[in-house]
Amino acid sequence: MNAVPAPPLHLCGIEKSFAEPSGTLRVLDGLDLTVQQSEIVVLQGPSGSGKTTLLQIAGGLLHADAGTVRLCDTDISSASEADRTAARQRHLGFVFQHFHLLDALTVEDNVALGLRLKRQPVDRARVAEVLDRLGIASKARKLPRDISGGEKQRTAFARALVGRPDLLLADEPTSQLDSHATEAITALLAEIARSWQVAVLVATHDVRLHPIANRLCRLSQGKIDA
Amino acid sequence: MLIRTGLAILAHERPKYAGAVLGTAISLFLMLLLSGFYFGFRRDITIVPDSFDADLWVSSRPLLTFDFAAPFDDLAWTTALSTPGVRATTRVVAAFTRWRIPGAGGMESVQVLGFDPDAGVRAAFGDDVPDLSSRMRADGGVLIDWKDTRSLGVARLDEFGAEVGGRSARPVGWLKNRHLFNAAYLVVTDVDNARRHLRLPANAIHYLAVKCAPGADPAAVAAALRERLPELQVHEAAAFHDLTQDYWADRTGIEPMLFLSMTLSSVVGFMTVFLTFFLLTSQKLSVFAAMKALGASTADVGVLLWVQLAVVFASATALAGAGLYAAVLAFADTPISVVLPPPVVAGGIGLMALACAFACVPSLVKVARTAPAEAFRT
Ligand SMILES: Nc1ncnc2c1ncn2[C@@H]1O[C@H](COP(=O)(O)OP(=O)(O)O)[C@@H](O)[C@H]1O
Ligand SMILES: [Mg+2]
Secondary structure (H helix, E strand, C coil), rough: CCCCCCCEEEEEEEEEEECCEEEEEEEEEEEEEECCCCCEECCCCCCCCCCCHHHHHHHCCCCCEEEEEEEEEEEECCCCCHHHHHHHHHHCCCCCCCCCCCCCCCCCHHHHHHHHCCEEEEEEEHHHHHHHCCCCCCCCCHHHHCCCHHHHHHHHHHHHHHCCCEEEEEEECCCCCHHHHHHHHHHHHHHHHHHHCCCCEECCCCCHHHHHHEEEEEEEECCEEE | CCHHHHHHHHHCHHHHHHHHHHHHHHHHHHHHHHHHHHHHHHHHHCCCCEEECCCEEEEEECCCCCCCCEECHHHHHHHCCCCEEEEEEEEEEEEEEEHHHHHHEEEEEEEEEECCCCCCCEEEECCCCHHHHHHHHHHCEEECCCCCHHHHHHCCCHHHEEEEEEEEEEEEECCCCCCCCCCEEEEEEEEHHHHHHHCCCEECCCCEEEEECCCCCCCHHHEEEHHHHHCCCEEEHHHHHHHHHHHHHHHCCCCHHHHHHHHHHHHHHHHHHHHHHHHHHHHHHHHHHHHHHHCCHHHHHHHHHHHHHHHHHHHHHHHHHHHHHHHHHHHCCCCCCCCCCHHHHHHHHHHHHHHHHHHHHHHHHHHHHHHHHHHCCC
């Protein structure tokens, strides 16, 4: 058999509705999306169009009402809770809009926590490498309160990348940053995706992220308009 | 493991956890000190009869408590002495009267205890006083506790001027930590002196304290005494102790009061831990959600809380222990008794640990209910 690896993310026929006082809100309506290895997909769409919901489903944190979610070779939509967690630990990195770093831990310990929570041995050399790559090696011993917003976001990226994920899911990663920090981090992201072969699905309405996209997807009416 | 992370969070937010440490320490301190007062009180209720190495006690009937006995004729003494199985017996006189303080002449209430120091029933009163029995027999010779000298107005041995029951008395030795649970002071002397101070007839006594011969069964000796002294009541030492304990526990209502105070202080500990942990957990829920999204289990996050609780509790216990030590030292010079048997200390600490553990449960439930997806929403 040939050994073409499964794409990091394959979504097929995803449906998701929420019960609202005014009736059922159909957020995702038969959505299909595949993200290939090393590909950067920028997911656009107005606020409330379902970008975050889509990332939660892709990350195995929210059940779709219908459809399949494959992370690399695992169908997490039909997997047990334990298998889903294992697949998440093996394949995924998350970057949240509000960083969610632990205030009490230094930058390097926050990054090391990314390994620990994935049940991987804490490899200090790997942590140092990622910090260096993200340009925050000099901040390794600082606490989050002593670094800038851009550096916090880099720390969050470092925490997501340190465990060598196949797919990075990032939700509005630049909404808290000024344009200088945004430019720097987007350039870095593009370079890392290419050299470390990480696929990136980033949800944003920030046009400054468009230049690095291999593909721009627009979410509307619960579907992707290519 | 996440133990180091838990400790780092604790260190980072020390001032916030300090409140929980202080609250827990205070409530543990209060709980143990109250227990100390209680067990001190319990010890002092029966400190007089318990100080005799007696197996049996003979009293008039019916007897409600050691403190209020009717006198009976000491002919019973010779009867008791000739009963098989009795090795020794001492006559005991115990009743309340008044002490006139020398000089200004105020009055204090005292319990006069008289017994035969050479009768062969060991009694822990003034053990270290040289020549004890002849001093006790000397006219007006009494023992008082060394902590009561100021209150009773006599500072030196053989100092004259005090009166007990209207008869002159002088201290001939000091008792060590023999305090009554009530406001009265204990005055110890021999039977004849005691009768004079209490204005009792020359043959009246309140008790016989009986020591059985080695190998004799106290129950059998008690039965023999009952047969020979049908008009009197014969008690085994443990029952005699319980009679007085139960009487005063009933009369003072100290047990419900103590129970209430202990409950309230554990509630204080519970509440401070509950509020602190719940608040600090709520503040960090989005971070905990992010940790879960990154692969942490509820148990992983729970470890953070348990580590913090363990440190908070250990610090609180150390602080309460130091406070208690200081309190015990401070009370050592006063007539207030603090008695803390080790099982009681262990029980108090255990109870507080349980309260703290329960106080953490709502926080753990909150952590368990936090879905990793929430990391995207907050
Ligand atoms: N847990 C939920 N319960 C009810 N409605 C929800 C829930 N999560 C999202 N929604 C709704 O779904 C829609 C899409 O939300 P979201 O995915 O956050 O959009 P976006 O990230 O594009 O702004 C919104 O209208 C939002 O109110
Ligand atoms: Mg969103």
